[in-house]
Amino acid sequence: MKPSASRSKSSARCPRCGNSFDCGMHAQPLECWCRAMPSLPADRLDPARRCLCPECLAAEIARATYAGSGADLS
Template identity: 75%
Template sequence: MKPSASRPQGSARCPRCGNAFDCAMHAQPFDCWCREMPALPPERLDPTGRCLCPECLAAEIARAAQPEPGANSP
């Protein structure tokens, strides 16, 4: 048995926390749970990075929504 045979197709591992989660990034048509979440600003995306799990993606979205320290300072 191949090592990947024990994991369902579409199963991924989060690069931040290591949790397994379902990912449909490469499904055709694209229909993944992440489409329902707010988009990250382009400067927060890592085109070479792997997908985050729902919890880590939600945390990254929350961080992105917070203003940068000193951003509104004169």
């Protein structure tokens, strides 16, 4: 599928779920919704990966939090 020509520069597609979302990574000044969320641990970051949508980022933060606390997610 070709990207839509009508998508704004802040529009992105989540590499995990495929949903489109607004990304402020390239906005000046940097004003992205993700800055209000807790940070992921450095071992969970991959600079080669694209940004996650709000839902997938929240899920990844939850997984990292549970993994760090020793809790069992099953």
